[in-house]
Amino acid sequence: MIQPSLSEHAEPGPGPRPARDRAGFARVALVTCAALPDLDSDDRLLTGPLAALGISAEPVTWDDPAVDWGGYQLAVVRSTWDYARRRDEFVAWTRRVPRLLNPSDVIAWNTDKSYLGELAAAGAPVVPTVWLAPGATWTTLDTERHPDTGRHWVVKPAVSAGSLDTGRYDLADPVHRRLVAAHLARLHAAGRVAMMQPYLPAVDDHGETSLLYFGGRYSHAIRKGPMLAGPDDAQPTLYRPEEISPREPSAAEHEAARRVLAAVPGADELLYARVDLIPGPDGEPLLIELELTEPSVFLGYGEGAAQRFAAAIASRLAS
Helix, strand or coil, X not given: CCCCCCCCCCCCCCCCCCCECCCCCEEEEEEECCCCCCXXXXXXXXXXXXXXXXXXXXXXXXXXXXXXXXXXXXXXXXXXXXXXXXXXXXXXXXXXXXXXXXXXXHHHHHCCCCHHHHHHHCCCCECXXXXXXXXXXXXXXXXXXXXXXXXXXXXXXXXXXXXXXXXXXXXXXXXXXXXXXXXXXXXXXXXXXXXXXXXXXXXXXXXXXXXXXXXXXXXXEEEECCCCCCCCCCCCCCXXXXXXXXXXXXXXHHHHHHHHHHCCCCHHHCCEEEEEEEECCCCCEEEEEEECCCCCCCHHHCCCHXXXXXXXXXXXXXX
């Protein structure tokens, strides 16, 4: 589990850290990846509200060796979506950046989905998960241990982003069972831990509810439609397209998200958090993922969301 204190703990970079740009604005890095050097379109909605608060937001690629991270008062992780196959390098980078948000210890914990097991053990409502490390052999007994989960299951790596290397399979179909074995073999050959979760049918009509929090406070929510139509296609893209719309969460979804965040020590100190829920077989919301590293936060789908996120960033500059 992450440490109870989520304070920024990286050592400062060499030399003095300039506090302002030439216009007198505080400098904040919005951290992205080389495939999105100008940020994702949704994250660009943040720059105007930050400027209104006297903050210059600059898109910066996380693995650019020329960047002087000490020249920014804060570095806010955003669209670093290429980290999954370079997680060790990415986590090592987070430990070198002064005043990174969310903090390095949070990112190290959250970029391996084994955190779901810790949250479940702490009493959070988490979807059942089967873990398969390299060398492990999957049989249908692994999934049959979970009653009422149905015949459709999802296979994905424990370290992943953007629903890549993820597929949906019908375990009653012998062809799909062979595809499951092939998918697992591909992940294991790359030294990756695999995980299997039941495909919850409610995603097809109710969809997935993502609740967004900035500075420890609820901001807004969205609905995501189903994305997995079948087996993994193993295509080398950055992320899968999503069907998004605004949503007002139910009381049960708010309560489930509260329980999830209550299981994370120091959750009220996080700059941002996204709680992804889908109704389980009994209709009660279950956690699919808790996104604390580089989630899309869907600023364009919540009135005032960009201003709230900007205010949360500004409050960290003042602290």
